[in-house]
Amino acid sequence: MLVEDDLGLQKQMRWALSPYVVDVAGSRVEALEKIGNSTFRVVILDLGLPPDENGASEGLKTLDEILNAAPRIKVIVASGNVERANAVKAVANGAFDFIAKPIDSEILKLVISRALRMSELEEENTQLRELSAGGNDGLVYASPKMTQIARMLDRVGPMDVSVLLTGETGTGKDVMARALHQVSRRKAQPFIAINCASIPENLLESELFGHERGAFTGAVKRTHGKFEMADQGTLFLDEIGDMPMPLQAKLLRFLQERRLERVGGRESITVDVRLITATNQKLEKLIAEGKFREDLYYRINDVLIDLPALRERETDSVLLAQYFLNKFNKALSKHVAGFTDDALGAISRHSWPGNVRELESRVKRAVIMAESKRITAQDLDLEAAVGAFRDLNMRKEVENLEKRLVAEALACTDGNISKAAKLLGISRPHLYSLIGQD
Numbered sequence: 091m092l093v094e095d096d097l098g099l100q101k102q103m104r105w106a107l108s109p110y111v112v113d114v115a116g117s118r119v120e121a122l123e124k125i126g127n128s129t130f131r132v133v134i135l136d137l138g139l140p141p142d143e144n145g146a147s148e149g150l151k152t153l154d155e156i157l158n159a160a161p162r163i164k165v166i167v168a169s170g171n172v173e174r175a176n177a178v179k180a181v182a183n184g185a186f187d188f189i190a191k192p193i194d195s196e197i198l199k200l201v202i203s204r205a206l207r208m209s210e211l212e213e214e215n216t217q218l219r220e221l222s223a224g225g226n227d228g229l230v231y232a233s234p235k236m237t238q239i240a241r242m243l244d245r246v247g248p249m250d251v252s253v254l255l256t257g258e259t260g261t262g263k264d265v266m267a268r269a270l271h272q273v274s275r276r277k278a279q280p281f282i283a284i285n286c287a288s289i290p291e292n293l294l295e296s297e298l299f300g301h302e303r304g305a306f307t308g309a310v311k312r313t314h315g316k317f318e319m320a321d322q323g324t325l326f327l328d329e330i331g332d333m334p335m336p337l338q339a340k341l342l343r344f345l346q347e348r349r350l351e352r353v354g355g356r357e358s359i360t361v362d363v364r365l366i367t368a369t370n371q372k373l374e375k376l377i378a379e380g381k382f383r384e385d386l387y388y389r390i391n392d393v394l395i396d397l398p399a400l401r402e403r404e405t406d407s408v409l410l411a412q413y414f415l416n417k418f419n420k421a422l423s424k425h426v427a428g429f430t431d432d433a434l435g436a437i438s439r440h441s442w443p444g445n446v447r448e449l450e451s452r453v454k455r456a457v458i459m460a461e462s463k464r465i466t467a468q469d470l471d472l473e474a475a476v477g478a479f480r481d482l483n484m485r486k487e488v489e490n491l492e493k494r495l496v497a498e499a500l501a502c503t504d505g506n507i508s509k510a511a512k513l514l515g516i517s518r519p520h521l522y523s524l525i526g527q528d
């Protein structure tokens with residue numbers, strides 16, 4: 091699209107730019123209207139638009155609004171007798187490039203083809219990222235702690251060992267359990283999950299082990315329990331810390347013999363399941379209090395994966411915020427462009443007691459409610475920067491500043507480390523060391 095108020099130039103350019111299909115807008119308002127209804131890849135924008143033909147204020151404003159409405163569009167600004175400084179300013183504000191008036195159409199075509207190429211590459215890149223992020227294992231991370239956990243997932247997943255997942259609420263224990271199943275040789279077999287805390291104690295046994303007809307009042311037919319349903323696959327026992335003592339004994343017996351009896355039954359049934367358990371309680375404490383069997387603890391705990399709290403994952407919060415923004419834009423057919431600096435700062439400072447789940451729900455609500463193109467700290471219901479610099483410890487302040495800049499750079503580059511390092515003007519190893527600092 092060409093945004094140009096001069097009718098003669100409009101005509102001339104349309105002709106000069108063939109075979110590109112060119113649409114024309116004569117003003118900021120018309121340009122934005124057209125962008126809302128179409129999918130332009132490149133916009134050529136005259137900076138000297140009325141009412142400021144001799145300045146660049148209307149042009150720069152148009153640029154800003156175009157990029158807000160459609161951040162992917164490559165805008166090439168054309169500046170005539172306006173100062174060169176305005177063209178530079180436009181590029182600093184996100185324009186792809188600038189070209190001097192009178193326009194040499196051959197040069198312009200070159201710049202356009204470069205812009206198109208860039209736009210294609212970016213699109214490919216997002217598609218690839220969408221395939222990998224949230225694709226295979228559904229885990230989004232960049233922090234060293236989570237990278238280590240992902241490595242553990244790859245190593246431990248394929249082995250038939252029992253895994254105990256611990257971590258605060260919302261740290262991703264469910265996601266991890268599913269991911270462990272997905273990378274195992276059992277992935278084509280069932281994954282059965284049951285939450286031990288949500289089922290009344292007297293029903294849990296039959297829920298897990300099944301029952302025979304007539305085993306108790308209301309047992310009108312033989313029913314398979316979760317263990318049998320998960321045969322050949324994975325059984326995920328969530329909130330294992332809430333399992334009553336008698337059932338713990340029965341579970342232990344199963345883990346030793348790999349056989350079970352349905353409630354009210356005599357037949358001993360062989361079941362082949364891989365057991366994954368999870369809890370946000372401290373099992374050692376429950377053991378000390380006599381509420382959890384120590385021998386069972388060792389059985390379910392061939393491998394322990396302790397998921398770190400979100401506040402311990404450095405820049406992951408900003409990365410996840412971006413990921414959830416994309417997710418909910420898509421799911422809710424919204425077009426929120428991103429986060430304000432204030433929001434990014436607030437996200438990296440917040441302590442996230444509800445961890446990833448809290449972040450997900452705050453971003454979701456903000457996407458639903460957002461009135462502007464960018465989500466603010468207020469949309470997230472988080473405190474905007476308060477009392478910065480009240481603490482005069484310089485090292486600490488510098489560290490905080492570094493953290494914020496790193497988080498923002500990662501958000502701007504969709505988590506691309508090389509691009510983020512470039513943006514920050516530092517080396518990749520330096521960036522890695524900043525991400526890793528505690």
Ligand SMILES: Nc1ncnc2c1ncn2[C@@H]1O[C@H](COP(=O)(O)OP(=O)(O)OP(=O)(O)O)[C@@H](O)[C@H]1O
Nearest residue numbers: 228229230258259260261262263264265370446447
């Ligand atoms: N690393 C991650 N990448 C992407 N999404 C994540 C990640 N970790 C967690 N989530 C998402 O966050 C939400 C909470 O995760 P999950 O239910 O796995 O937490 P949990 O540890 O099981 O919590 P609880 O102890 O309350 O059961 C889910 O919607 C999940 O998809």
Ligand SMILES: [Mg+2]
Nearest residue numbers: 263264328368
């Ligand atoms: Mg859970």
